[in-house]
Amino acid sequence: xxxxxxxxxxxxxxxxxxxxxxxxxxxxxxxxxxxxxxxxxxxxxxxxxxxxxxxxxxxxxxxxxxxxxxxxxxxxxxxxxxxxxxxxxxxxxxxxxxxxxxxxxxxxxxxxxxxxxxxxxxxxxxxxxxxxxxxxxxxxxxxxxxxxxxxxxxxxxxxxxxxxxxxxxxxxxxxxxxxxxxxxxxxx
Numbered sequence: 001x002x003x004x005x006x007x008x009x010x011x012x013x014x015x016x017x018x019x020x021x022x023x024x025x026x027x028x029x030x031x032x033x034x035x036x037x038x039x040x041x042x043x044x045x046x047x048x049x050x051x052x053x054x055x056x057x058x059x060x061x062x063x064x065x066x067x068x069x070x071x072x073x074x075x076x077x078x079x080x081x082x083x084x085x086x087x088x089x090x091x092x093x094x095x096x097x098x099x100x101x102x103x104x105x106x107x108x109x110x111x112x113x114x115x116x117x118x119x120x121x122x123x124x125x126x127x128x129x130x131x132x133x134x135x136x137x138x139x140x141x142x143x144x145x146x147x148x149x150x151x152x153x154x155x156x157x158x159x160x161x162x163x164x165x166x167x168x169x170x171x172x173x174x175x176x177x178x179x180x181x182x183x184x185x186x187x188x
Contacts, residue, residue: 001114004122006130007039007143008157009179015154016127025149029177032145033071039143040078044120045113047106049129050088053099056125060096085109087129107136131159141185142167148178 009026010016017023028036048056056079062068063076080097087102087109088094094101102109106129113122124130124139133139144157167184174180 002044002116002118002120002122003140004110004114004124004133004138005043005141005143006124006133006139007145008125008127008130009145009147010157011147011149011151011154013150013152014157015151016157017155018151019153021154025151026145026147028145028179029175030071031175032177032179032181033075035145035173035175035181037071037075037078039123040075040082042121043082043123044118045083045085046123046125047085047087047102047109047129047133049126050086050091051128052126053084053086053088053091053094053096056084057096085113106132107138110138127155127157127159134159134161134165139186141170141183143181143183146180146182 008016009023009028011018011025016026018025059076059079061076063073068076082098084096084099085102086094086099087106091101104112110122110133124133130139142158166187168187170183170185172180172182
């Protein structure tokens with residue numbers, strides 16, 4: 001059965017965006033960007049909340065700009081090819097290559113995707129959507145990329161949960177720029 005993963009950059013104090021909504025502090029260097037590309041290779045479908053969907057529309061055309069580097073071109077190509085499901089209570093339609101609106105509740109969509117044949121992970125992006133998935137016990141693995149910055153507030157990477165969730169460290173990787181990537185499996 002395909003696993004559900006939640007991977008995003010966050011500050012050392014646990015926020016994906018700061019109090020002002022900014023995330024300019026999380027722009028990856030080449031080494032971190034290469035790790036994100038490698039992670040995307042193992043993904044078969046990406047679930048997004050509305051805010052992340054709107055942010056990621058950038059990748060639909062960025063590689064058409066003159067002087068675009070190879071890594072950006074590679075990510076953009078992979079992103080367009082990847083099936084994406086957007087969860088939103090306000091959008092009535094979405095644009096973007098291989099992108100559709102969710103047709104059912106999160107647990108139902110994930111259940112259907114898990115039962116489909118094929119390989120690859122089901123990635124969740126967006127802190128609000130991930131919080132909903134965590135509340136329902138749908139996340140199998142957490143993968144924060146922790147940046148060496150303290151924001152003091154904003155939108156948290158980890159949701160406030162009603163219950164304890166035990167995690168097992170799968171791997172950790174420190175990058176030269178100070179970012180640390182962890183992989184934690186949910187212990188069931």
